[in-house]
Amino acid sequence: MTDHAQSRKARKAGIAAFVGTTIEWYDFYVYATAASLVFGSIFFPEGTDRLTGIAAAFATYAVGFFARPLGGIVFGHIGDRFGRRSALVITLTMMGAATFLVGLLPTYADVGVLAPILLVLLRFVQGIAVGGEWGGAVLMAVEHAPEGKKTFYGGFAQLGNPAGALLSTGLFSLLSTLGDNALKEWAWRVPFLLSALLIVIGVLIRLKVEESPVFEAEPEPDEGLPLTYALKTNWKPILLGIGTLPIAVGGYYLVTTFITAYATDPSVGLSETVVLNALSVAAVVELVATLGVAWLGDKVGRIRVVIWGLAAVAVLATPQFLVVSSDSTALIFLVFAAMRLVMAATYGPVATVLAQMFRPQARYTSISLTYQVAGALFGGLSPVASTLMFQATDSIVPVIVLLVAMCALSIACLLKAPQHTDDATTADSPAPTAPAGTAT
Numbered sequence: 001m002t003d004h005a006q007s008r009k010a011r012k013a014g015i016a017a018f019v020g021t022t023i024e025w026y027d028f029y030v031y032a033t034a035a036s037l038v039f040g041s042i043f044f045p046e047g048t049d050r051l052t053g054i055a056a057a058f059a060t061y062a063v064g065f066f067a068r069p070l071g072g073i074v075f076g077h078i079g080d081r082f083g084r085r086s087a088l089v090i091t092l093t094m095m096g097a098a099t100f101l102v103g104l105l106p107t108y109a110d111v112g113v114l115a116p117i118l119l120v121l122l123r124f125v126q127g128i129a130v131g132g133e134w135g136g137a138v139l140m141a142v143e144h145a146p147e148g149k150k151t152f153y154g155g156f157a158q159l160g161n162p163a164g165a166l167l168s169t170g171l172f173s174l175l176s177t178l179g180d181n182a183l184k185e186w187a188w189r190v191p192f193l194l195s196a197l198l199i200v201i202g203v204l205i206r207l208k209v210e211e212s213p214v215f216e217a218e219p220e221p222d223e224g225l226p227l228t229y230a231l232k233t234n235w236k237p238i239l240l241g242i243g244t245l246p247i248a249v250g251g252y253y254l255v256t257t258f259i260t261a262y263a264t265d266p267s268v269g270l271s272e273t274v275v276l277n278a279l280s281v282a283a284v285v286e287l288v289a290t291l292g293v294a295w296l297g298d299k300v301g302r303i304r305v306v307i308w309g310l311a312a313v314a315v316l317a318t319p320q321f322l323v324v325s326s327d328s329t330a331l332i333f334l335v336f337a338a339m340r341l342v343m344a345a346t347y348g349p350v351a352t353v354l355a356q357m358f359r360p361q362a363r364y365t366s367i368s369l370t371y372q373v374a375g376a377l378f379g380g381l382s383p384v385a386s387t388l389m390f391q392a393t394d395s396i397v398p399v400i401v402l403l404v405a406m407c408a409l410s411i412a413c414l415l416k417a418p419q420h421t422d423d424a425t426t427a428d429s430p431a432p433t434a435p436a437g438t439a440t
Helices: 003-042 050-082 084-102 114-144 147-176 180-187 189-193 195-206 213-217 226-233 235-244 246-263 272-300 302-325 329-347 350-355 363-379 381-393 397-414
Strands: none
Touching: 003 050, 003 084, 003 114, 003 147, 003 180, 003 189, 003 195, 003 246, 050 084, 050 114, 050 226, 050 246, 050 363, 050 381, 084 114, 084 189, 084 195, 114 147, 114 213, 114 350, 114 363, 147 180, 147 189, 147 272, 147 329, 147 350, 180 189, 189 195, 226 235, 226 363, 235 246, 235 350, 235 363, 235 397, 246 272, 246 302, 246 329, 246 363, 246 381, 246 397, 272 302, 272 329, 302 329, 302 350, 302 397, 350 363, 363 381, 381 397
């Protein structure tokens, strides 16, 4: 294949990964934003304490994270056995259907306890879909790319996160101008129902992308199941990968989902519109920065760039949460944007870091299991744990300490992370082709 043809296919795969993950993360963030703002009051008994209601809503939110490892296993098997593209079309359709149905759900006032039960069931379906989505989208982008540009093209899949967040928070910010009553009574349903249109667009784009060349060239694992091969051969990089991700999957929700609930708490008193607008601007900053830090990862080393980002997150942890008590809206916007800028450095290159931690055999299963177990542990529990810590101590300090500790764990695991290349897909040696700190 000529360099031009490979670059064209890499761009096509990258754009498809961007569009698909944007839709998936839009669906996921729509739920997260609604959980922060309205679910506590409409899906749980009237009279529930505000923080208790939010914690309960975040608990239903966490269900999606705990379903994600199952989705990673199921769709990892499909992706490793039958192809990345087939798995991705199914996950996108599942996610869209579940999100659309959330928009049609009756409230607690309508059907009582059946309302949160149905909410949890649909959240579980969302979790399974996202569990199979991310790994496949990353692999389609990374495996189509030439060696010297893998981090850059892997960044296209990561663009979906800030783009989905921007669509979600931007739409909720617009709807919040209609007033609290409108948002709680009917307007919260609009972002969920719009998902149907986005899914049709995403599926059509994904059907036009060719299958991953690495998948087509990879040998079958010796063991019967990709999961068996992954756990037997890749257990060490899986553990390192999980330890690499606390900030990318957990810290991210602390500075988006949890901070929305914290900043709008009566003890802080920031308006929902200001928070949502600040998060929307921050999402734009991250969206613009993601490909830049991914490109930098190819130049100076993707692991090095992620470590720089983690150090900056730790420095900004205290200002991020204290600034919401400020009277300066401009300062709030500035700090939120700065945090998401350095978050981009922890998130943009990490797709390729994880992909190249595993050899091609059972790679879809391995990367999905890694990312989704980390998501369940750090993403699913961090908003709930933070809300409960704040409720118990009436202080934001424990949340700040948690965020800094997550940065430290990520850095420690990244320093030991292996990195392989795709030049020899049948290589037997598990040794990485370059040490962790080099320009890989």
